[in-house]
Amino acid sequence: MSQKNSDGKRSARERLQEQRRLEESRAKRKRTLIAAAVVVAVLAAGGGIAALVAGSHSAKDNKRQTAGPLLAPQGATGTENLAIPVGVPAAKATLTVYEDFRCPGCGQFENVYRDTVHDLENKGQLKAEYHLVTLIDKNLGGSGSVNAANAAACAQDAGKFLAYHDELYKNQPPETQDAYGKKSRLLELAGKVEGLNTSTFQQCVENGTHDSWVKKSQETFSKSQYRATPTVLLNGKSIYGDPANPLTPQKLRDMVAEAQKG
Structure with a gap:
């Protein structure tokens, strides 16, 4: 090559x-x-x-x-949406109630005046605004006040507030037992209200959906001039808790009738 x-x-x-x-x-x-x-x-x-x-x-x-974002229940009204309304909005008489589901005095008021208040509401003469607070939790410890208030707000979401509110007071435990601290008890009582104890309601109760709203309601109450529950006002005037001038169901009717004239 x-x-x-x-x-x-x-x-x-x-x-x-x-x-x-x-x-x-x-x-x-x-x-x-x-x-x-x-x-x-x-x-x-x-x-x-x-x-x-x-x-x-x-x-x-x-x-x-924190307890999560402040979520008011559906239909809540008033300053910062802290009131749950019941009755006809056009009624000339407004009953404002600050109450705690653990408070025995609140239970007494509800059980004595429930029928009268509902009758006046049904006649369109009275509307109510409920402010849910948690004084007993604060004073005695526990979580029954906030849990019950949250559950009532959940019932408001479902359009069942008043019926559930009444069941909570009809079955109110002694304040020292804090039975409403157990959410299972709150769900059990929801079973007494037709159509309330749904999965949506259960999740709302278990998750404490409205806990922050309840907390805000208590904070606002603490900053007000009122110090005890129940505080009951008719058109802005205190009408309950004066031993010298005790309220009766008939007196309440008379005051509401007088408001109609105005």
Whole structure:
């Protein structure tokens, strides 16, 4: 074989090898770019997941620190939506009641005046505004006041507030027992109100959906001029709790009738 032919074959092999090296280099760069793109995508997705996880942890931490966002029950009225209304809005007489479901005095008021108040409401002569507070929890400890108030707000969401409100007072335990601290008891009593004890209501009770609203109601009451439950007003004037001038069902009727003239 001549030197010329040998050089030609060697040159051809070198060109082929060089071409293979170039192709391999291009393929390697392509694989690198694809891998880099995948990494970027994964990191971006990971960042989103991390943000969600961080947000979740943050939400959990915030939930531990607070009772959650302030969510008023449906139809709540008044300043900061802290009152639950009952009756015809156009009624000329407004009964404002600040009460605690653990409060025995509140239970006494409700059980004595319930029929009279409902009769006047049904006749369109009286409307009521209920403010739910938690004095007994504060004074004696426990959670029955706030749990019952939240459950009543959940019943308001379902359009069943008044019926459930009345059941809570008809079955009110001694204030020292804090039976309403057990949500199972609140759900049990909901079974006495037709159509109330649904999964939606149960979740509302178990999750304490309106706990922050109840807390706000108590805070507002604490800043007011009123100090005890029940506090009962008729058109803004206190009408209950004066031993020198005790309220009776007939007196309440007379005052409501007088309000109609106005």
